[in-house]
Amino acid sequence: NAGVTQTPKFRILKIGQSMTLQCTQDMNHNYMYWYRQDPGMGLKLIYYSVGAGITDKGEVPNGYNVSRSTTEDFPLRLELAAPSQTSVYFCASSYSGPEGQPQHFGDGTRLSIL
Amino acid sequence: GESVGLHLPTLSVQEGDNSIINCAYSNSASDYFIWYKQESGKGPQFIIDIRSNMDKRQGQRVTVLLNKTVKHLSLQIAATQPGDSAVYFCAENRAAGNKLTFGGGTRVLVKP
Numbered sequence: 001n002a003g004v005t006q007t008p009k010f011r012i013l014k015i016g017q018s019m020t021l022q023c024t025q026d027m028n029h030n031y032m033y034w035y036r037q038d039p040g041m042g043l044k045l046i047y048y049s050v051g052a053g054i055t056d057k058g059e060v061p062n063g064y065n066v067s068r069s070t071t072e073d074f075p076l077r078l079e080l081a082a083p084s085q086t087s088v089y090f091c092a093s094s095y096s097g098p099e100g101q102p103q104h105f106g107d108g109t110r111l112s113i114l
Numbered sequence: 115g116e117s118v119g120l121h122l123p124t125l126s127v128q129e130g131d132n133s134i135i136n137c138a139y140s141n142s143a144s145d146y147f148i149w150y151k152q153e154s155g156k157g158p159q160f161i162i163d164i165r166s167n168m169d170k171r172q173g174q175r176v177t178v179l180l181n182k183t184v185k186h187l188s189l190q191i192a193a194t195q196p197g198d199s200a201v202y203f204c205a206e207n208r209a210a211g212n213k214l215t216f217g218g219g220t221r222v223l224v225k226p
Contacts (some may be wrong), residue, residue, distance in 0.1 A: 004157075031211060031212050038132065040219075041218060041219070042203060042216040042218045042219055043158070043203070043216045045213060045214075048213060050211050050212055056211070058213070087116050090157050090158070095212075096212065097212075098148065099145075099165070100145065100146025100148075100163070100207035100212060102160045102163055103148075103160075103212070103214060104160065105150075105157035105158045105159070107155070107157045107163075108155075108156075
């Protein structure tokens with residue numbers, strides 16, 4: 001199984017440009033998440049989704065948008081890129097259920113805004 | 115706000131010795147905890163988890179201890195190997211949607 005796949009792995013954007021970070025999972029997980037990780041720091045939740053057609057904000061949603069049209073895909077959109085959005089972006093997925101479940105992560109997209 | 119934190123940012127350990135990584139959490143309502151390992155250039159990799167109805171859980175060379183009285187979580191790695199060099203994160207689950215709150219991470223450096 002591929003697990004969680006993120007594309008692209010690296011990207012450089014100019015200030016004001018926009019782009020979409022792609023994330024797909026093949027584990028039939030209902031829950032999906034987007035995090036950002038700044039150098040030497042932990043992960044901060046940007047957006048999450050508990051199923052197709054349902055998304056909600058996390059801790060740091062400003063400057064980002066998401067959609068969830070299928071169970072497998074959860075793209076993250078950056079509009080009007082800013083230097084503060086330079087970071088490593090991780091997508092994750094997990095099973096749903098009343099009890100906690102481990103989240104499974106992709107290998108990230110390293111994004112630089114210049 | 116409430117958060118998960120770590121006591122030590124960097125831990126140097128001799129190869130073959132045991133490692134202990136500590137984590138404090140502040141929300142007594144948290145009911146599920148996870149340890150992740152992150153190698154350079156990779157995403158976090160699940161190591162072991164524990165639910166709040168347990169005090170201890172063992173995996174292969176790893177043990178997680180949960181002390182709910184003092185809101186403390188630890189990860190013990192037995193016979194630390196060079197491949198254990200990485201950043202380790204603890205995370206807690208206390209919200210709907212299986213959302214996790216991550217600590218800041220501890221870097222483990224294994225000396226040969």
